[in-house]
Amino acid sequence: MVSEALSFILQLLIFPGFLFIICLAFFSEWVLRKFVARIQNRMGPTYTGSGGILQPFADFIKLLGKEDIVPAFAERTYFTLTPLLCLTLPLTALFILPMTGHRALISFEGDLIFLAFIFTTLTIMVFLGGFLSGSVFSMVGGVRAATQLLGYEIPFLLALFGPAIPASSLSISKISTWQAQNNAWGLWTQPIGFGVLVICLLAELELLPFDIPEAETEIVAGWNVEFTGRRLALVRLGRDVELVLASTILADLYLGGPQQVWIIPPIIIFLAKMFACLLLIGYLKTLFARFRIDQVLSGMWKYVIPAAMIQFIILKLIW
Amino acid sequence: MSGSTIKVIIGPQHPALKEPERFILETEGEYVVDVKVRIGYIHRGIEKAMENRTYLQGLYLSERVCGICSDAHTTCYVQGVEELLGVEPPPRSRFIRVVVAELERIHSHLLWLGIAAHEIGFDTLFMYVWRDREIVMDLLEIVSGNRVHYATNTIGGVRRDLNDEKIHKILKGLKTLEDRAKEYLKMIQKEQTVLKRTVNVGILSKSDAIKYGAVGPTVRASGVKRDVRADDPYAAYDEIPFNVIVEDGCDCLARIMVRSREVLESIHIIREALKRMPGGEIRVRVKPRIPPAEALSRVEAPRGELLYYIRSNGTDKPERCKIRTPTLANIPSLCKMLVGGYIADVPIVLAGIDPCFACMDRVLVIDREKREAKVWTLDMLRRYGREWYRKR
Amino acid sequence: MSKEEEILEKIKEKFGNKVKDMTIKRSRRIFAETDMKNLKEILRYAKDELGFDHISTITGRDLGEELELIYHIAYQNAIELSIKTKIPKENPRITTIVDLYPSAGIYEREVHDLLGVVFEGNPDLSPLLLPDNWPKGVYPLRKDVTLEEIRELIEKGGEKG
Numbered sequence: 067m068v069s070e071a072l073s074f075i076l077q078l079l080i081f082p083g084f085l086f087i088i089c090l091a092f093f094s095e096w097v098l099r100k101f102v103a104r105i106q107n108r109m110g111p112t113y114t115g116s117g118g119i120l121q122p123f124a125d126f127i128k129l130l131g132k133e134d135i136v137p138a139f140a141e142r143t144y145f146t147l148t149p150l151l152c153l154t155l156p157l158t159a160l161f162i163l164p165m166t167g168h169r170a171l172i173s174f175e176g177d178l179i180f181l182a183f184i185f186t187t188l189t190i191m192v193f194l195g196g197f198l199s200g201s202v203f204s205m206v207g208g209v210r211a212a213t214q215l216l217g218y219e220i221p222f223l224l225a226l227f228g229p230a231i232p233a234s235s236l237s238i239s240k241i242s243t244w245q246a247q248n249n250a251w252g253l254w255t256q257p258i259g260f261g262v263l264v265i266c267l268l269a270e271l272e273l274l275p276f277d278i279p280e281a282e283t284e285i286v287a288g289w290n291v292e293f294t295g296r297r298l299a300l301v302r303l304g305r306d307v308e309l310v311l312a313s314t315i316l317a318d319l320y321l322g323g324p325q326q327v328w329i330i331p332p333i334i335i336f337l338a339k340m341f342a343c344l345l346l347i348g349y350l351k352t353l354f355a356r357f358r359i360d361q362v363l364s365g366m367w368k369y370v371i372p373a374a375m376i377q378f379i380i381l382k383l384i385w
Numbered sequence: 386m387s388g389s390t391i392k393v394i395i396g397p398q399h400p401a402l403k404e405p406e407r408f409i410l411e412t413e414g415e416y417v418v419d420v421k422v423r424i425g426y427i428h429r430g431i432e433k434a435m436e437n438r439t440y441l442q443g444l445y446l447s448e449r450v451c452g453i454c455s456d457a458h459t460t461c462y463v464q465g466v467e468e469l470l471g472v473e474p475p476p477r478s479r480f481i482r483v484v485v486a487e488l489e490r491i492h493s494h495l496l497w498l499g500i501a502a503h504e505i506g507f508d509t510l511f512m513y514v515w516r517d518r519e520i521v522m523d524l525l526e527i528v529s530g531n532r533v534h535y536a537t538n539t540i541g542g543v544r545r546d547l548n549d550e551k552i553h554k555i556l557k558g559l560k561t562l563e564d565r566a567k568e569y570l571k572m573i574q575k576e577q578t579v580l581k582r583t584v585n586v587g588i589l590s591k592s593d594a595i596k597y598g599a600v601g602p603t604v605r606a607s608g609v610k611r612d613v614r615a616d617d618p619y620a621a622y623d624e625i626p627f628n629v630i631v632e633d634g635c636d637c638l639a640r641i642m643v644r645s646r647e648v649l650e651s652i653h654i655i656r657e658a659l660k661r662m663p664g665g666e667i668r669v670r671v672k673p674r675i676p677p678a679e680a681l682s683r684v685e686a687p688r689g690e691l692l693y694y695i696r697s698n699g700t701d702k703p704e705r706c707k708i709r710t711p712t713l714a715n716i717p718s719l720c721k722m723l724v725g726g727y728i729a730d731v732p733i734v735l736a737g738i739d740p741c742f743a744c745m746d747r748v749l750v751i752d753r754e755k756r757e758a759k760v761w762t763l764d765m766l767r768r769y770g771r772e773w774y775r776k777r
Numbered sequence: 778m779s780k781e782e783e784i785l786e787k788i789k790e791k792f793g794n795k796v797k798d799m800t801i802k803r804s805r806r807i808f809a810e811t812d813m814k815n816l817k818e819i820l821r822y823a824k825d826e827l828g829f830d831h832i833s834t835i836t837g838r839d840l841g842e843e844l845e846l847i848y849h850i851a852y853q854n855a856i857e858l859s860i861k862t863k864i865p866k867e868n869p870r871i872t873t874i875v876d877l878y879p880s881a882g883i884y885e886r887e888v889h890d891l892l893g894v895v896f897e898g899n900p901d902l903s904p905l906l907l908p909d910n911w912p913k914g915v916y917p918l919r920k921d922v923t924l925e926e927i928r929e930l931i932e933k934g935g936e937k938g
Contacts, residue, residue, distance in 0.1 A: 106509050107516050274508070353509070354507070355502070355578035356505055356506025424905060425908070428907075432891075433918060433924070434924075437924055596879055596880075598831055598878065598880030598881075681849065683833075694834075694847065694859075705838045707834065707836040709833060709834035717883055
């Protein structure tokens with residue numbers, strides 16, 4: 067009993083818990099930065115560590131040491147809460163996603179709904195944090211984040227729940243196990259849903275072409291313009307964790323998640339799938355120019371939502 | 386109406402502005418209803434300074450009006466002074482001026498294309514274009530020895546000659562540039578996200594362009610065929626056949642297209658100039674004192690019509706030297722373009738005129754030299770330079 | 778007859794001796810001089826009848842007792858007509874030409890800043906180039922303002938300090 071509890075705590079704290087996820091987040095940021103840089107014919111980070119691998123970590127440490135400023139017009143509670151929740155919400159979400167084996171660290175029937183809830187909360191926190199930081203730019207950024215949510219939330223949820231239909235379960239672990247066992251990856255059975263989910267995740271992560279809430283040349287840094295020091299460090303780490311979260315969702319729900327192939331352990335297979343998704347996101351990020359907010363909304367309602375609905379109808383007809 | 390508008394202040398510090406300038410936008414929701422411009426954050430007082438310096442010193446000052454179109458400024462200044470003196474620069478020097486001016490235009494347009502891509506969030510294009518800008522910067526270094534302030538022009542000609550080896554290198558570099566420029570031109574016309582952000586954005590109709598006195602690529606993108614190189618030929622432009630690029634779009638896409646196509650046209654001009662270049666001297670000696678006269682010199686800088694009015698009074702210093710830079714001429718039309726647009730489109734519309742604020746602000750003297758720890762007189766500098774070279 | 782001469786003849790015919798010293802300095806460069814009160818009339822004629830639809834700039838110059846304004850206007854962007862006019866330094870006032878050339882507003886503001894010429898009728902003569910706290914009555918491009926004076930003013934940091 068004691069050893070079981072101890073092992074759970076170790077799992078929670080070290081592997082595949084906090085430590086592993088945070089290391090993975092830093093590593094993912096490096097991979098993404100390097101990959102995007104190579105596509106754009108640049109070097110990317112080179113200085114810290116071999117090939118600049120420690121650069122995200124160094125950035126984090128540096129930001130921790132910077133001055134911490136709370137603007138006079140900011141709402142203190144939310145201003146403090148937003149960076150914290152930006153980090154903890156995606157971290158919590160990662161516990162319910164299977165990474166090392168068939169079962170996630172915490173798994174229960176209906177955790178898919180919990181995941182959807184976390185994503186929406188995250189955007190609302192971004193909106194509140196931006197709106198209450200007391201700067202024009204962060205206010206515009208926060209409002210834009212909320213407006214964008216209206217566009218992508220419906221297709222996002224439809225694409226998120228699509229894989230649950232064939233597996234007839236609302237548990238992420240069960241869905242990915244079902245896909246792995248039946249060799250019926252979501253990518254093959256519902257390709258439109260996969261595309262919709264990728265687009266919505268780009269919007270959720272505020273990556274190009276949907277980085278409207280933090281468009282640098284328009285509204286400086288958008289909703290996170292007022293964050294400094296350790297708050298900014300937390301926000302940035304939260305972004306990295308969210309990046310891991312996004313690629314993990316794609317890997318688990320549409321690529322069968324961790325599965326044993328021959329003698330390769332599931333974690334390796336999972337990481338391979340996750341990084342494939344990460345690179346896909348990175349590749350898409352470099353391809354486009356930024357949309358305008360009205361163009362995003364009309365595009366989402368005109369094309370992405372119908373596509374997600376058609377996918378849902380097809381699924382219902384088959385299963 | 387005053388109750389429902391919100392003032393959004395862009396600048397003096399803003400990521401979309403590469404130089405400090407202030408735009409106060411009156412907005413209603415996402416729409417811009419009025420614009421006020423406050424310039425003057427980077428005055429250096431060059432006009433006043435010129436009156437207190439000799440013509441030759443003024444040449445170096447004029448080069449430093451702008452970092453990007455430095456050659457256009459010296460060409461304009463030098464032509465004015467030559468007109469005052471009644472001196473004709475040798476034919477070979479006029480062709481070299483064309484080569485450097487066109488290389489500079491390519492460099493400036495590529496720089497602008499990168500910035501425009503960055504303003505609409507297309508960082509990949511930005512990186513690619515700026516990588517290729519290095520080629521033309523290297524070519525300028527081959528021609529003049531410098532990457533930024535070329536210091537090619539001097540009163541009465543140019544300072545450095547071209548030889549066959551340099552010409553060969555230029556032609557080779559131009560070939561690569563031409564391929565790349567064609568590639569970008571094709572890509573811009575096809576890429577949907579670029580089109581979405583630029584088509585019908587920042588409209589400046591043909592009649593407005595004339596009414597508000599727009600110049601350069603901005604006016605040419607509104608379908609008005611105005612180019613000082615063709616209308617009022619200087620240097621060797623009257624001996625080189627070329628097309629004036631005009632687009633009818635009147636929007637930001639048209640401005641991108643005009644500049645991209647002008648890059649190709651400039652490559653063509655350089656090739657022609659190198660082909661037709663006569664031999665002979667590259668400069669004539671001139672007297673430092675200039676008899677009283679006045680001259681109006683115009684040049685097509687990469688951003689548009691640049692104008693110098695110089696008046697001499699018989700001494701070695703000019704009586705008055707007026708500089709009118711293209712960006713200042715484009716400000717009224719910029720305000721016109723911004724009104725009625727979205728806030729999100731402000732950066733690309735702003736970038737659309739290719740603003741160069743350092744050029745625009747230049748009038749007041751700010752001499753910080755005295756505050757610095759080391760005050761160096763000209764003689765001290767000269768001595769230092771001589772010693773430094775001896776040591777090498 | 779060249780185009781420059783044609784334009785010169787037309788203006789001479791219309792305005793007679795209201796226009797002085799009309800010369801063609803070289804191809805595409807015409808200089809002329811006129812009185813303050815005839816200026817606008819000539820500009821209007823040049824714009825409406827001769828097609829000088831582009832104003833390049835307004836140059837201001839300190840002559841000592843008087844200030845000289847030079848209006849550089851362009852014909853199809855090729856022929857540059859420079860019309861000079863003199864105004865007294867004591868009371869430098871002249872009517873605006875914003876109604877003729879909307880883009881002239883910004884050049885008038887520049888001249889107002891640096892030489893203190895008041896353009897009557899210009900809706901916005903707020904400082905364009907000089908700092909907001911620049912002392913009133915100091916016009917840096919006037920000849921009686923020396924570099925030392927300006928330097929001192931900047932060291933002091935303007936009026937409010």
